[in-house]
Amino acid sequence: MVGFRVCLLDATYKTTKYDIPLFFLVVRANECYLVVGIFFIQVENTASIKEALDIFKAQNPDWNPVSWVTDFSEPEIWAIKGTFPMSRVYLCLFHRKQAWQWWLSKKNNLDVPGDSEQILKLWEEIVESPSEEQFLTAKQNLQSHELLTRNSGALDYFNKQWLSVSESWVKAYEDKENFFSNVTTTNGVESLNKSVKHFFLDILQI
Template structure:
């Protein structure tokens, strides 16, 4: 896949209405969501939506269509939205578990931290736990990991991390 500056002439479509711009400015200062369609429709073009959580639910506040799903092209789409919204500097941006997306976000918005969405975090855990990585009781380990991820505060987080680290799963498995 192309990932070079000479590809700058390739197709790029970015859309944002005035209403979407307003919602991004109002609700997108702390956290936004970058949601990509991964071959979910019949056309072979990557579509990315930037969304925010408003007082009435999750809303698309900008979108872009790219020629290829590369870090370079994702950065191009994000850069246009960034230029159109000079006051928009999200602290966090939630992405799929995709290194190209994470890198594009963090390079386009320096200081912005990428969060992994719950679905992809859970998917990665399920793929990792098991005999191939020396995990004997995947369900028990997953329960502990979920407790950590769902901690409502720092004290509970520290307590649940302690439970995992004192478990035989942790003590007997250097990979974990």
């Protein structure tokens, strides 16, 4: 695993009859995603995930990925940072947008539900900020935008949940030299998850 500079961590959890978190440690090869490690944990917390990553690290002492891609899971993020303090952690773009869409569509989250599409566009514009200066300007404009002032819950959610970790998803903060532009999502691992969910786990008699 020494040569792989970008790694992905993806969990199969709460989608099978087995209530046990199963994690895939994945790298992007030339034409596909490759699982280079798997681990089960009893409890999905930082200590358990870090313990597993520490084992992989001990077996591969020269393995120091430049970047990781993961879902917005604080236990996963803190575990990665604990084992690989020099690595950058990026959030899966697909799941980030999916989380925004889910929150905006949930009943009672918006004072004006009809504003959801426009608010999503405003948030997406911040994602695309090409420089820190433009990001800071976009963030400042967002705070006073009429769509957010009349939907104060959306502004509070975005400030606390997402702007606090902006370096993990805003383009201005991407390490463009080392971060592969085609590895911004864990979706490439979905087919691997399906194999486990619908074949291997189904035939286990435990």
